[in-house]
Amino acid sequence: MVIAECKQEVATFAAAASTYADFVIRRGAELLDYHVSAQEEVGGALEVFGDREQCVLAPTYSAKAIASGGLLAAPDFSRIASEFLESLADADEVDGAYFSLHGAMAAEGEDDPEGFLLSESRKILGDDVPIVVSLDLHAILTNRMLECSDAIVAYHTYPHVDFRQTGARAAKLLLAVLSGTARPITARVRIPMLARGDELITKTGTFGQVIREAEEFERLPAGLSAGVIIGNPFTDVPDLRSNSFAVANGDPQLAVGQAIRLARQIWARRHGMQAKLTGLDEAVALAAETAGTAVLMDAADATSSGASGDGNSVIHAAEQAGFPGRLLAPMVDAPAVEQAFAAGVGGTVRTTLGGSLDRLRFRPLPVEGRVKLLSDGRFRSESFHSECHAGPTAVLESGRRVFVVTSRAVNLYDRALFLAHGQDPRAFDLVVVKSPHCEPHMYQQWCSFLVSVDAPGATSANLRTLGHAKCPRPIFPLDETPDELPISVEIYGRDRSKRERTGL
Numbered sequence: 001m002v003i004a005e006c007k008q009e010v011a012t013f014a015a016a017a018s019t020y021a022d023f024v025i026r027r028g029a030e031l032l033d034y035h036v037s038a039q040e041e042v043g044g045a046l047e048v049f050g051d052r053e054q055c056v057l058a059p060t061y062s063a064k065a066i067a068s069g070g071l072l073a074a075p076d077f078s079r080i081a082s083e084f085l086e087s088l089a090d091a092d093e094v095d096g097a098y099f100s101l102h103g104a105m106a107a108e109g110e111d112d113p114e115g116f117l118l119s120e121s122r123k124i125l126g127d128d129v130p131i132v133v134s135l136d137l138h139a140i141l142t143n144r145m146l147e148c149s150d151a152i153v154a155y156h157t158y159p160h161v162d163f164r165q166t167g168a169r170a171a172k173l174l175l176a177v178l179s180g181t182a183r184p185i186t187a188r189v190r191i192p193m194l195a196r197g198d199e200l201i202t203k204t205g206t207f208g209q210v211i212r213e214a215e216e217f218e219r220l221p222a223g224l225s226a227g228v229i230i231g232n233p234f235t236d237v238p239d240l241r242s243n244s245f246a247v248a249n250g251d252p253q254l255a256v257g258q259a260i261r262l263a264r265q266i267w268a269r270r271h272g273m274q275a276k277l278t279g280l281d282e283a284v285a286l287a288a289e290t291a292g293t294a295v296l297m298d299a300a301d302a303t304s305s306g307a308s309g310d311g312n313s314v315i316h317a318a319e320q321a322g323f324p325g326r327l328l329a330p331m332v333d334a335p336a337v338e339q340a341f342a343a344g345v346g347g348t349v350r351t352t353l354g355g356s357l358d359r360l361r362f363r364p365l366p367v368e369g370r371v372k373l374l375s376d377g378r379f380r381s382e383s384f385h386s387e388c389h390a391g392p393t394a395v396l397e398s399g400r401r402v403f404v405v406t407s408r409a410v411n412l413y414d415r416a417l418f419l420a421h422g423q424d425p426r427a428f429d430l431v432v433v434k435s436p437h438c439e440p441h442m443y444q445q446w447c448s449f450l451v452s453v454d455a456p457g458a459t460s461a462n463l464r465t466l467g468h469a470k471c472p473r474p475i476f477p478l479d480e481t482p483d484e485l486p487i488s489v490e491i492y493g494r495d496r497s498k499r500e501r502t503g504l
């Protein structure tokens with residue numbers, strides 16, 4: 001059983017390109033060692049495979065991005081693809097393959113990297129080896145991905161928490177195909193829609209109602225997999241859209257019916273699935289009036305979505321408004337960190353913060369500050385206890401403002417960066433959080449005021465500001481769209497029984 005992984009979420013609107021150096025590469029046994037304890041898809045699959053004595057595991061290759069980022073440079077994708085495919089070609093006696101993919105990669109000259117990996121893998125493995133793929137909820141689902149795999153499974157949660165469960169579902173499905181008990185037929189409906197906002201939160205939002213129906217389908221005897229994949233609005237490629245899909249055991253009608261039901265439900269809810277944003281100046285003014293901690297969510301510079309993390313719009317706005325309280329913000333700014341290291345703890349630096357990467361969107365902010373703390377930027381995430389590598393990191397204090405300045409982008413959907421650097425958000429009047437959402441206990445349940453701000457950035461939920469040029473049009477909410485979803489269903493299946501009969 002081959003296990004391979006390739007995961008990165010790309011924001012094509014981000015200023016800086018991603019490179020090979022932005023990935024952690026693991027090969028062979030290293031891949032297994034990491035995933036035994038990591039809360040990720042491969043770990044869930046390993047648990048299922050581990051229960052079967054006859055299952056011989058062949059872990060091949062994993063390229064996992066440290067964080068989301070800009071368009072992957074062509075030579076760097078080419079290197080990752082070659083390594084991925086060579087390790088697959090080297091694997092012995094492959095009877096099945098499980099690939100853990102993200103689905104929202106994009107590279108220079110390749111709009112569909114996962115589709116490329118799957119079609120090349122199919123050439124290597126041949127038509128008779130089943131390939132099951134797990135995908136992120138934000139995947140860009142392409143024809144090629146569906147044609148070259150046997151079946152897909154996708155996360156059912158946003159914010160994502162069901163990594164291991166998704167991997168386990170993929171592994172069970174692959175074993176069922178191998179044993180001959182499952183013959184996956186996939187139906188897919190393209191939904192011309194980009195979604196953002198709180199209604200996507202599966203625990204509380206309207207999106208969750210649709211996902212629960214997909215889960216019901218998966219409990220049917222012939223229901224193998226189902227879901228709605230919303231695409232990543234920041235990956236502007238020709239296949240960007242939402243999709244519903246259902247995989248049924250040998251029953252195309254069942255799959256088609258379910259995929260259509262899911263598509264209609266999500267389409268009917270589309271107007272609610274947009275972010276509610278507050279203007280920057282208004283948000284800062286409201287924060288100034290608030291007693292206690294105000295949290296301004298700057299998802300336009302969300303590093304977990306692929307933005308550069310060097311956005312400083314909220315800080316500019318706070319300065320302009322003469323915000324009187326204590327302010328805490330994360331910032332990616334490698335040159336400023338270098339200066340801080342040169343000055344040493346207790347030293348003073350005169351530098352600028354922000355706009356070091358995305359020069360078009362952000363104006364560097366002059367700052368004079370004291371170096372409070374220096375670190376190697378390694379810490380564990382609060383959400384999943386996974387390793388974070390922010391590179392050399394400095395805490396700068398400038399009057400009532402404290403900046404945690406990292407050399408590179410890390411996920412900021414929890415408080416780990418702040419807490420690991422001695423900064424408790426509760427001690428501040430205004431906290432900048434560069435993420436669309438955080439778990440409620442992290443901020444929402446205790447702060448006095450929390451809004452999502454309408455700031456510039458490569459991952460702004462104000463989708464019309466981004467300038468989509470490649471995605472198919474018309475698409476909601478960028479264009480006028482009909483009330484009734486025009487339905488066309490595609491059906492995919494790899495009928496092995498036929499090949500056996502004809503001896504192919």
Ligand SMILES: [Zn+2]
Nearest residue numbers: 136137138160
């Ligand atoms: Zn995602």
